[in-house]
Amino acid sequence: MSTAHRVFGTYAPASDPVHGGHQALSRFIAYxxxxxxxxxxxxxxxxxxxARFRDPFNNVQGLDAVRRVFVHMFAVTEAPRFVVLDALGNTTQGFVVWNFNFRGKGRAARDWVIHGATxxxxxxxxxxxxxxDYWDAAEELYEHLFMLGPFLRAIKKRLQAD
Incomplete structure (x- = not known):
């Protein structure tokens, strides 16, 4: 969906004068x-x-701090890439559903896909x-780790409704 995004169910390119209020969302998605x-x-x-940025690992404020979050992402992953699956928004807010694809480094050297939303x-x-950012760090990451995974999966299974 990288060339056209739905904004409240309709395609809204940044240059569309009728949906011009969605320019910020379109610009964010392209970036x-x-x-x-x-x-x-x-x-x-x-x-x-x-700007404020928050995800399961970070809670920072200020342009330099936000930039450092992304610099760190590039330092600890190989070939990180976000793929936007859907988007909703208006002039003041937006919601973006995405997949984050990357290859881990070191012991985590495998391909990963994290599904989330912003x-x-x-x-x-x-x-x-x-x-x-909203995504489940336990399900998307921790359950796949050698020492932690079996323990977290057992807890999850115990808490699931039948």
């Missing part, structure tokens, strides 16, 4: 799907100076002021 070490130099075109808030200039 997110092509994120690279070199594109981190352009992060101020997407995120506000005082809630976004935009300022009046269309810059991201809040980037909140």
């Amino acid at each position: 997110f799907e092509t994120l690279s070490r070199s594109s981190l130099d352009d992060i101020a075109r997407i995120y506000a100076p005082n 809630r976004l808030e935009f300022d009046a200039q269309g810059l991201v002021t809040l980037h909140r």
Whole structure:
């Protein structure tokens, strides 16, 4: 879905004057799907100076701190890539469903796919002021680890409704 994204069920390219309010969401998706070490130099075109970023491992504020989260991602993974599956939004907020594909390094050197979603808030200039990632670290990561996986799967099985 990297060339067309649904915004409340309709295709809304950034240049569409009827859906112009979704320019911020379209710009974020284009940036997110092509994120690279070199594109981190352009992060101020997407995120506000005082942007907040939160995921299962990070809770930071400020453009430099958000940039460091992505720099770290490139340091600990090989070939990280986000694929946007769906998106909803308007002039003030957005919700993006994605897959994060990467290859682990070291003992985790295998291909991984993490399924998640991001809630976004935009300022009046269309810059991201809040980037909140939602994904299940236990299911997507920890259950696949040698020492932790069996223990977490056993707990999950015990807590499941029949």
